Amino acid sequence: MKFDTAIIGGGLSGLICGIQLQKKGKKCAIVSTGQSALHFSSGAFDLLSYLPDGSEVENIQEGVKKLIEQNPNHPYAKLGEALPNLINSATQLFEELNISFVHGESNHYKITPLGEIKPTWASLDRLATIQEKQQFPWKKVALFNLDGYLDFYPKFIKQGLKDHQVEVNTFGFSLPELDRLRRNPTELRATNISNVLDKESILNKFIAILKSKISNEEVILLPAFLGLKNDNAFKTIEEQIGKPVKVIPTLPPSIIGIKLQQYLQEEFISLGGVYMLGDNVLEADLENNSVQRIYTYNHGDIPIQAKHFVLATGSYFSQGLIATQKEVIEPVFNLDVTFDSDRTKWYNKDVFETQPYLAFGVKTNKELQGLINNQPLNNLYIVGAVLESFNPIKEGSGGGVSILTALAVADKIAKN
């Protein structure tokens, strides 16, 4: 099998890279093991929310400049002058993909399942977001939750909004059709609830409940447990009730994240990309400082050949990085990985402080090429969470690094 580019890893970064390359007329294959970190994403992408010193970022471009001064090895530093253009390409791509995002030059704010108000860069417009921390768009809201659904916290959210002078009326509800799930309590999860509520007849019952409870609230806030199969679920509610409906993320599984993954996957395939789902790269042939071909589990001795390869395998969770008792390795190519050889230095004893292990990752040169013994592999590019020298959680940079490095690499490959 011959492709222009073979991408290993089918999460956010791999898919964005593949979609962009297909759009530029490059034939791509993506090898994906399956679930990606998108499955627990909140539906809001952070680009840069906090600097390493803990201060909050408002204007993103200014923030990135300061970030690069504080951490010259950050993936953003490697994007250099292209960064503003890459941000533009990202927002342009969202528009072309027909996914409505809320985004701007400064961060806006999302509401978390625990009622925290946190800065973010680009949110799906169905999410409840706020432009300015001190200026909430609503004075009075109705917040609903399914009785016994434990992955969503109305009390915390109520308190979080009350701190910003928003009056929250909370309502519990139940439906006989959901009781089957409740009798098997492990199944009371967002995805399973959505499978029930998305059915038109049940959705109508749900709408009747909403109608019967609300009065003069300006907006209806729901846990993100709707719309997995029914794209029109929210619009239907809005039309029938005449009030806007916004969602707040739940604990995983994340319906918004799963939908996004599915959507990007479909988009990549409809652009002519080959998505090899449930496959795993076992081996790679290297010659003359470049990758010649890779072998996968499903395809046995039939290799995947390509001019360019992209590694988008994610971090520990997705097993793009594997930590052993002594070292951190990159399992596909055994690339150079930055980590501390003293394991006691991988951790901070306070779980909420910066954890050094999160910044471990694959070393690259300025071109985002992977290295073996400090020698770059000329046709292997590294994107997303597997990269070294950034802390996606503390900085709030996970989404941005995944999207922007993917776009940067797509540009490099297209120019070649």
Added chain:
Amino acid sequence: MKQNNSSHKSNDSYDVIIIGGGVTGAGTARDCARRGFKTLLLERQDIATGATGRNHGLLHSGARYAVNDSESAKECIVENFILRKIASHCVEETDGLFLSLPEDDLAFQKKFIEACQSAGIPAEEIDPKQALLMEPSANPNMIGAVKVPDGAVDPFRLTASNIMDAKENGATVLTYHEVVGLHREKNRIIGVKAYDHINKEEKSYYGSIVINAGGIWGQHISEYADLKIKMFPAKGSLLIFGHRVNNIVLNRCRKPSNADILVPGDTICLIGTTSDRVPYDQIDNMEVTPDEVDLLMREGEKLAPSLAHTRILRAYAGVRPLVASDDDPTGRNVSRGIVLLDHAVRDGLEGFITITGGKLMTYRLMAEWATDLVCKKLNQTKKCDTAEVPLPGSRHSKEELINSIHTGAKTIAQGAIYRHGEMASKIDTTEAVKSSLVCECEGVSVGEVEYAIEELDVNNLVDLRRRTRVGMGTCQGELCACRAAGIMEGKVKNCSTRAKEDLANFLNERWKGVYPTGWGESLRGSEYSAWVYEGVCGLTNKKD
């Protein structure tokens, strides 16, 4: 003499005040209350937070002590059979095997069996092939095996159950009350000063007898009376694995050494322990070092080779309350036996008793000795009945209880009975909502969490974990901690700010045990938890 009054005044007086809510203190409170004394127990944190909650959870047969310390061995086997009877819901009758590996001396096995028999411990030599059939996880290269009546015991449940019985018999139990001084009148201790960490105030309590059951912290308590009890803090580190690889306790048949016991318990198994002297001023800062982790892994794999491929959940360490003999100030002669000090006899100080040393296995006997001394001092003749009367939760057999479940979610009800015995009937199962699972690893429902909050002195999520196992399973609190925090909100005077702080504390407490083993699946899970709690939920430990 009895009273059951939770709204006590600060100057209440009692017959007996017990300092320390470990299993010894809890057992002593039970015994004292059952013998009719008006009893108060004070604990600086939650119950079972010291050595009680930081050991193997091994129901020793005593075999391990048989060769070197026949007195401890005899005490163990007697108490072993008592606990099976009175604390059946805390005990798993797994049996134990003592394995001789190729590097071990088979001559020791012979000596071992003889010593067991003379201590009254049934010890049966088993053919290695048959031993492997009994316990397939055992090292197949073993050259000898001996079967003994070891088992597993849940020290949290055991302590909670003793506390419950003490309260049913009129005792007052105050957790988060730290004793900060003793009231003394001439040569008599007449009460204690305690700091209430929840209401942030100091209070005094008066009693005819004050019992120091503070374990390793007892040395510090005795200093309030200007007495000297020399403790020898010995740190023991353990590892918990994410699966239950063995169903029979595995021991090495050799002189007691590092990491030679593997105990199954609930859904997990534990290997331990190391033993290192630590400075007394470090007893509140126990950390497991990478060297200890490596040693536990290395030795553990010898007992059960599959441990090499089993995910480690966490590491933890406890401090054994060993006591130096009075006539041996150098500490060379450290006793593992029970130490009961009547300070009137030893130091000329009336009204003060110390009960220390001993082991989890002998807590009941320790309590009996201490209470017998109280009886003598207060002229009470009532006999001890704690060896015969079952603890709350063990009054009916598990099988009987499980067979009586006819409705609702059976597996969840079984889990609750397993943990709480017949007390599980207090768990609300009337509505479907109450059987929603908070913790999927351990099968803990909303109803069980609410029962624990309302009936078992739960003040925070860490307390809740000790009562219900929420967050103790494979995921180490990935999602369940958040769910439990949602239920805690609004209960125990918890506002949402405090509930979030509590959640942050819980996650930090878990992390302390996870990071010493932070690689492989363990680190994967930690990264995921960090994404969920900090990334998705926006939880931090910083106040805005």
